[in-house]
Amino acid sequence: MPASTQVHRNTVRDLLSWAHAYLRDRGLPESLADAQVLLARALGIERWRLPWSGEIAAEAAGEAQFRDWVVRRGRFEPLHYIQGFREFWSHDFQVTPEVLIPRPETEILVEEALRCARLLGREGNLNILDVGTGSANIAVILAGELPRAKIVAIDCSPGALRVAAVNCRDHGVAQRVFLLCSDLLLALRPEVRFPLIVANLPYIDRAGLDILPLDVRNYEPRVALDGGQGGTRILDSFITVVPALLEEGGFLLLEIGAGQSEWLRTRTEPILEFREVRFVRDLSGVERVYVARREGPAGG
Ligand SMILES: C[S@@+](CC[C@H](N)C(=O)[O-])C[C@H]1O[C@@H](n2cnc3c(N)ncnc32)[C@H](O)[C@@H]1O
Known part of the structure; x- marks a missing residue:
């Protein structure tokens, strides 16, 4: 029998605590909030659901996207450019x-x-x-x-x-x-x-x-x-x-x-x-x- 290969997948909680520490160490004043916003968006879930999703294993594509965004935010790129939109008068506007x-x-x-x-x-x-x-x-x-x-x-x-x-x-x-x-x-x-x-x-x-x-x-x-x-x-x-x-x-x-x-x-x-x-x-x-x-x- 071929040996089974077990792929380790990070949970939502793992990713959040990594990003929080990464952004905090770089001096982002809203490090936890930024990490939550980006994680929720990368995983395609509402931000308020994150606390209930802590043990769920993150899907690989979402994790890769999230890590890329966190590194960009770590260079102080504005959250709204990373996300590509900004709310104004309760409407979303594309921003670049x-x-x-x-x-x-x-x-x-x-x-x-x-x-x-x-x-x-x-x-x-x-x-x-x-x-x-x-x-x-x-x-x-x-x-x-x-x-x-x-x-x-x-x-x-x-x-x-x-x-x-x-x-x-x-x-x-x-x-x-x-x-x-x-x-x-x-x-x-x-x-x-x-x-x-x-x-x-x-x-x-x-x-x-x-x-x-x-x-x-x-x-x-x-x-x-x-x-x-x-x-x-x-x-x-x-x-x-x-x-x-x-x-x-x-x-x-x-x-x-x-x-x-x-x-x-x-x-x-x-x-x-x-x-x-x-x-x-x-x-x-x-x-x-x-x-x-x-x-x-x-x-x-
Ligand atoms: C402070 S931003 C305002 C953008 C948007 N209206 C808002 O409220 O968020 C100023 C805008 O004026 C434009 N601008 C600067 N100098 C200008 C000029 N001489 N003639 C026309 N537009 C100019 C800039 O390109 C920029 O888009």
């Missing part, structure tokens, strides 16, 4: 290193934009401009929530626009989101006007880029982060072209960084007459979203 990983505070911008769209009326039949669209997270959600709206979504990065196109298609809004490769608004026809303009452009001070957390600094696209000197260079160029594009009575919404609100208020005052300006704070108390309404009758 070509796009910024959408942040929860950007949901404030979306919420405020929807509020402005309601104030504008027209049953949501609006043309909206989204500048610095990245993965198109903002444009896709606005298009989903406002089924009669049309959105022009601009980015200067062709790689980001490829990801944006996938997300528009996957969420069924590609017919109403028009992606445009442009440095700010250069590629727009001069006569177009929008009643609602949103922008989440880079606003991090160039001098602070090198002290960002490793996973941001080494993996997220610099073009999505670098706001130039003081973090306001790109916003500054953008603001100067807004008057030519914003309808009377229309809304401008910008996401900004900590400590930029006073600069923005002072900068916009001489450029545009706004009848109302306010800042919305994020959960950490930072004035994160600027909302302003241009003077003049809505629909003008």
Whole structure:
């Protein structure tokens, strides 16, 4: 009789404790949570089931995938790039290193934009401009929530626009989101006007880029982060072209960084007459979203 060959298979518990220690030793702050997320995904089970699956032997392909992901995470590659998606407004968006990983505070911008769209009326039949669209997270959600709206979504990065196109298609809004490769608004026809303009452009001070957390600094696209000197260079160029594009009575919404609100208020005052300006704070108390309404009758 041929000698029986017994193949040793690691259990779910073995893999989890290996990955937890591996990531912890490399200084990952959320080592256990990261290990759980990756293991559940590699094995195709819900994360909450892991504690009940400890003694189950992991299937070889899942284990190989998991080990590869853990090594990548050990180099501080963001979890969302490894998984290939990020949840935003309860929807999954494809993300690759070509796009910024959408942040929860950007949901404030979306919420405020929807509020402005309601104030504008027209049953949501609006043309909206989204500048610095990245993965198109903002444009896709606005298009989903406002089924009669049309959105022009601009980015200067062709790689980001490829990801944006996938997300528009996957969420069924590609017919109403028009992606445009442009440095700010250069590629727009001069006569177009929008009643609602949103922008989440880079606003991090160039001098602070090198002290960002490793996973941001080494993996997220610099073009999505670098706001130039003081973090306001790109916003500054953008603001100067807004008057030519914003309808009377229309809304401008910008996401900004900590400590930029006073600069923005002072900068916009001489450029545009706004009848109302306010800042919305994020959960950490930072004035994160600027909302302003241009003077003049809505629909003008
Ligand atoms: C902070 S990310 C925002 C991405 C996405 N809208 C979000 O909220 O997660 C900024 C985006 O602006 C784009 N960008 C940077 N400079 C630009 C410029 N001069 N013109 C157009 N887009 C620009 C970047 O490529 C990047 O996708």
